[in-house]
Amino acid sequence: MQVPVVEQIFSANDQLAAANRARLDAARVFAVNVMASPGAGKTSLITRTVEMLNGDFRIGAVDGDIATTIDADRIAALGVPVVQINTGGACHLDAPMLQSALPQLPLEEIDLLIVENVGNLVCPASFKLGAHRSVLIASVPEGDDKPYKYPVMYRGVDAVVLNKMDVMTAFEFDVDYFRHGVEVLNPGLAFFSLSCKTGEGLNGWLVWLRDEIKEFRQQF
């Protein structure tokens, strides 16, 4: 006998992600899920962002890593509350992991929650967390063909940050080719090219983030 099911495999995770979102909304916390391959500059962009916005917003962070607290320590050194999630080998954060991290943060005292996902260009795309926006960081040394080789990651995000523009001359990186691949998969998304190291281009990213937070707050 055949039994029709027609159920999304990710439905359990998606439901928990919705619960996370509701909890963040209730506390008026705007959350950003930051994804990238290892070494693209997730922690660098986060520490830069904290440094630049810390006076204007109360910031908190959740840091996912397979092992160690190296990244969490870098962020905590800036004086913001950080919860470390060691995934114990899992290649991505999922909604249950964020759910267990949220009670460890003073949500009522946070305006912006930055979630640093596990460094990986495949898996995090499939697991919603409940964040309000998803950002993918690419970096020049990774090559300009990544949107074509990892289409899923580029498909579901709200913004792409192209980092390490300061080393552009050392690599053959065609920004137009890269952007074209991104645009096909995800028309109209926000795009920023910058260098966390030199600070060049950071302002566009910060303006976007400020505007998103402002828009988020206007709904209440």
Place this chain on the structure above:
Amino acid sequence: MPMHELSITQSILEIALRHAEQADAHRITKLNLVIGELATIVDDSVQFYWDIVSRDTIAAGAELHFERVPGILRCLSCGHTFPLNGRDYACPVCGEKQAIATGGDEFRLESIEVE
């Protein structure tokens, strides 16, 4: 072995067992899954974990059937739809490079076969 297929396979099992129980079935013999090319799921990994997680359940030994759905692009210039492959996402008909992805995100359990 990609790690995320383990939790995914557990989700598949939970969904299948729930629907089998609702149907008063005592054994699940087959699961029909639909997987889009853009869903980043590896059949072989799901199969590998399936044999482990389904052990000692009424789904033990059930066959996994994967229906693959290709990633599809639609040309914004001429409207032609074509499979996602190649290096530049160019339309094979008119050569334009303006296209959008319109399919291939699917990942669901379509049906189960039970006794």
